Amino acid sequence: xxxxxxxxxxxxxxxxxxxxxxxxxxxxxxxxxxxxxxxxxxxxxxxxxxxxxxxxxxxxxxxxxxxxxxxxxxxxxxxxxxxxxxxxxxxxxxxxxxxxxxxxxxxxxxxxxxxxxxxxxxxxxxxxxxxxxxxxxxxxxxxxxxxxxxxxxxxxxxxxxxxxxxxxxxxxxxxxxxxxxxxxxxxxxxxxxxxxxxxxxxxxxxxxxxxxxxxxxxxxxxxxxxxxxxxxxxxxxxxxxxxxxxxxxxxxxxxxxxxxxxxxxxxxxxxxxxxxxxxxxxxxxxxxxxxxxxxxxxxxxxxxxxxxxxxxxxxxxxxxxxxxxxxxxxxxxxxxxxxxxxxxxxxxxxxxxxxxxxxxxxxxxxx
Numbered sequence: 001x002x003x004x005x006x007x008x009x010x011x012x013x014x015x016x017x018x019x020x021x022x023x024x025x026x027x028x029x030x031x032x033x034x035x036x037x038x039x040x041x042x043x044x045x046x047x048x049x050x051x052x053x054x055x056x057x058x059x060x061x062x063x064x065x066x067x068x069x070x071x072x073x074x075x076x077x078x079x080x081x082x083x084x085x086x087x088x089x090x091x092x093x094x095x096x097x098x099x100x101x102x103x104x105x106x107x108x109x110x111x112x113x114x115x116x117x118x119x120x121x122x123x124x125x126x127x128x129x130x131x132x133x134x135x136x137x138x139x140x141x142x143x144x145x146x147x148x149x150x151x152x153x154x155x156x157x158x159x160x161x162x163x164x165x166x167x168x169x170x171x172x173x174x175x176x177x178x179x180x181x182x183x184x185x186x187x188x189x190x191x192x193x194x195x196x197x198x199x200x201x202x203x204x205x206x207x208x209x210x211x212x213x214x215x216x217x218x219x220x221x222x223x224x225x226x227x228x229x230x231x232x233x234x235x236x237x238x239x240x241x242x243x244x245x246x247x248x249x250x251x252x253x254x255x256x257x258x259x260x261x262x263x264x265x266x267x268x269x270x271x272x273x274x275x276x277x278x279x280x281x282x283x284x285x286x287x288x289x290x291x292x293x294x295x296x297x298x299x300x301x302x303x304x305x306x307x308x309x310x311x312x313x314x315x316x317x318x319x320x321x322x323x324x325x326x327x328x329x330x331x332x333x334x335x336x337x338x339x340x341x342x343x344x345x346x347x348x349x350x351x352x353x354x355x356x357x358x359x360x361x362x363x364x365x366x367x
Contacts (some may be wrong), residue, residue: 006070007063014059015052022051091140092133099132100125142212144223171193171266172287173243175257176206178270180225182288188236196239199229199267202246202256258284294352297326300359302347308361309342310335330359338363 026044073310103125110121135141178184179199187193207229211222233240243260250256254275267285270276279286301305308322313336320335332338332345344353345361353356 003064003067003071006067007060010063010066011056011060015056017059018052018055019048021055022048026053087140087144088137091136091143094132095132095136096129097132098136099128099130102132103128144211171198171259171261171264172196172258173198173200173264173266173268174203174255175268175270175272175275176203176210176225177210177272178202178289179207179228179277180210180221181289182224182228183271183293184269185228185231185236187289187292188232188238193238193269196241196277197232198260198264199240199242200257200260201242201244202253204242211353250315254278258282261285294357297328297357298324299345300350302349304347305344305364306330306347306361307342307344308332310338310340312339327355328359330361333360333362335363 033275054105107121107125110117110124113120172193174184174197184193187199207222207225210218211226213219213222229240233236243264245260245263247256247259250259254272256274257268257275258279260266261279261284262282267287268275268279269287269289270279271289273290276286276288308324308330310320310322310332312321313319314321314331316335320332320337320339322330322332322335324330330345332343333348335343335345344364346364347359347361349360350357351360
C-alpha cells in the first residue's frame, strides 16, 4: 500500500515538474529557436502537455527504484532507533536542541561573512547539535539523578519548615530496601500508614550511590527507589520529611537508621529480615512489609475445597504444584499427571514458613 501511495505521489511530482519546466522553456529564446512562438497558443499548449507527460512518465517509471531506496532508508532508521533506549533518544534530542540554541547566538554573525558565511553557519549548527546530543547521552544518568534529587528536596523543603522534629511518636523511618521494594507506596495509598514518613539523608545518599552504579541492575534499583519517593511526594496525601540528622561515629547505614528511630521515638519500616532482628534486639519498633504481606494472605483451613490449575510438577514423586493469585504455593498429591488441568482439591494441611505460606492438598474424591 505504501509503495502505491509513493508511486502516485512521485508521478504527481513529475507532472508538476514537467509543467513548471515547460512554462520556463516557453518564456525563453530556446523555445523560439525550436520554431515555436508564444503567439501560437495551440503549439504552446501542446508543448506544455508533452513536457508535463514526459516528466510524469519518467518519475512514474523511476518511482519503484526511488521507493526501494526510501523504504531501505526508513528500515535502517527504524532498526537503529529500536536499538537505542528511549532515554538515549530523549536526552539526545534535548541535547541537540540545546546545542542548536547555543549555536544560534553566533550563527547570524557567521552568516554575514561573504561567500562561505552560509555554509559555515550550517556547519557550526550541525556540529553543535551533534555535540549537544553526545554530551546529553553520556551524562544522562547524572542528569536523571540530579533532577530526581532536586524534585525530592524541593517538595519536602516546605514541609520541613512546618514542624521539624515534632512527630508525636508517629514517625516512620524508611530504610533503603523498603523504598526500592516499592510496596510502601501502595500501603500508604490505602491509608494504613499514619504519621510522618522520615527519609534520612544518609538513605538518600545510599540511593544516589546505587542509582549511579556502573552495574545495570543496581542502577535500575536505585532509580526505582528515587521514582517511588517522587510518587509518594506527588500522589499521596501524607507528610514526608527528609531528616538531616547524621551520626558520624556510626559507619553502617542500618545502625544509623536504628539510632535515628530511637532519637525520633519512631518506628522503622523495612523488609530486611536481618535489620528486623537487630531492631527487635535493640528494642526499636519495626513494621516489616513482608510480615504484613504474609498476614493478609487468605486463611485456608484443612478440609476446605479449592478449584486450582496445576501448572508444574513438584519436588516429590507424583506431586503437582499450583499457585493462588497472591503467589501462595499449593502442593497437590498425585497432581503431576494433571499438569495444565483445572482440578477441585481438598486442603489437607497448611505450613507457615519464614518465606511464606504453603498449602498441601489432595484431589477431591481421592481416597
